[in-house]
Amino acid sequence: MWPTKKVFVRIESEDGLVGWSCTNGGEVVALIIQTHLSRLIQGTTVSDIADVWDQMFNSLLPYDRSGFAMMAVAGVDIALWDLHAKTKSVSLVTALGGGAGDLGVYCTATQPEAHRDNSWWGLKAAMPFGPDAGDQGLQANVDCMAAFRKAAGPDSRIMLDAFMAWDTDYTLRFAEAAVGHDLYWIEDPLPPHDLDGLRKLRAGLADNTRLALGNFSFTRWDCAELIREGLVDILQPDVAWAGGITECLRILDMARAADVPVILHNTCEQPWALAMAAARQSDPVVEFVDRGDASPLYGLMGAEPVFDNGRVLVPNNKAGNQPPAKIAHQFLGHSAKKD
Structure with a gap:
């Protein structure tokens, strides 16, 4: 895209x-x-x-x-x-005010069985099919969530990311078909400019199905619109896309004032995002994207993150x-x- x-x-x-x-x-x-x-x-x-x-x-x-x-x-x-x-x-953590030494983590994965019995805060799936795949594709998406529920167990959270590839009717159909799997959130089902569609989703989804939005909110004003209209349950800006640390600090302050939780997008590949979460959020959760053996960014932008019992250590190296x-x-x- x-x-x-x-x-x-x-x-x-x-x-x-x-x-x-x-x-x-x-x-x-x-x-x-x-x-x-x-x-x-x-x-x-x-x-x-x-x-x-x-x-x-x-x-x-x-x-x-x-x-x-x-x-x-x-x-x-x-x-x-x-x-x-x-x-x-x-360290950047200290420059931002200091904070927690480790953070809770949810894992975005393609192979849920590889994360069976792990202690992640939750498991998230990238949805393989959209409306063009018809009923067969919808059922395959539901089966995907069933596999994630099995791997996560009955007491953990499972989520999905549709990466803006769905429409309102399809999202509502899917949510109804997958209701037995207790989805914690549906992430970015529609493009961010489709506010009418998001309003219809908010009205049509069950109260316990959250909308996670904000990957494609590039400023505090984008985020403010989602918050003001009551469309977002979990706000997820990406620090490397949404204006950097300075703008995301403003977004965190705005979301805190509105009592909207924030989970920074793709956090563990961005040491600056980990530092922000540790220094400026209370008991935050961050995202780890499982890319196999290792992400190539870890050796370039910072030390490879260390995970322990579903948490990640915050990089705190001094300059x-x-x-x-x-x-x-x-x-x-x-x-x-x-x-």
């Missing part, structure tokens, strides 16, 4: 400290960062992250206020926070002892360095 290439952002201070981040969007996001955003941060003070965020966002209004534009802002913002923590010689500095230059990992 968008370029799946990762974009790595590198920001260097005048004294050689380096902040890193990673987001999606491939060449499109790389172009926005390299040709547009880079000039806005040249020479700024590392700690002025909120001001830089506002300037980046406002400068991108002619482009868009979502999607690739916000992935680009997120990439720069996360790298700035990484650099900010290093200038203070502290080297370096003084604060101003930004000297930034460049993308695959591009030529810009001085």
Whole structure:
């Protein structure tokens, strides 16, 4: 649905400290960062992250206020926070206020039997079929949830992610057919712009079937609309897509005020998201996506997460002892360095 290439952002201070981040969007996001955003941060003070965020966002209004534009802002913002923590010689968790040493985890998997008898907070399935597969596909989706229920056991949570591939009628039909499996939530069944469809779902779903939305909410204003209309039960923004740490801190504050729980999307592949959850949420739950032996991102963006009895340890490595500095230059990992 968008370029799946990762974009790595590198920001260097005048004294050689380096902040890193990673987001999606491939060449499109790389172009926005390299040709547009880079000039806005040249020479700024590392700690002025909120001001830089506002300037980046406002400068991108002619482009868009979502999607690739916000992935680009997120990439720069996360790298700035990484650099900010290093200038203070502290971990990102500490820079964000300090917090829990471990977090509860739910697992997104394709092979539920591999997670039988594990202590995950819950198990989530990616749905293999949509409306075009007809009744046979719908039944296969129900059977998939039955397999997840069997693996999770009767007392654990099971969830599903439809990745915006369903419509209102299909979602309601599925929910009725799968009612015996006690689904904890249905995630992103419709595209985020289909507010009428989400309203119909909210009215038609049983009270105990939650809607998890927000993977494709790219700003606090997107999230505010879901909260204001009472459409979302669990809000799930992705830090690397929704404007980075600065914007997601605002989203967390807004959701807390509305008493809407937040579970950050794809958390365990993003050490900055783990740090945010630990520092700014009370008893949070985070997502681990099982990609087989290991995700290739773990060795690039941080240490491989350590799981113990259904929980993940929060990375809390301290940076080297370096003084604060101003930004000297930034460049993308695959591009030529810009001085």
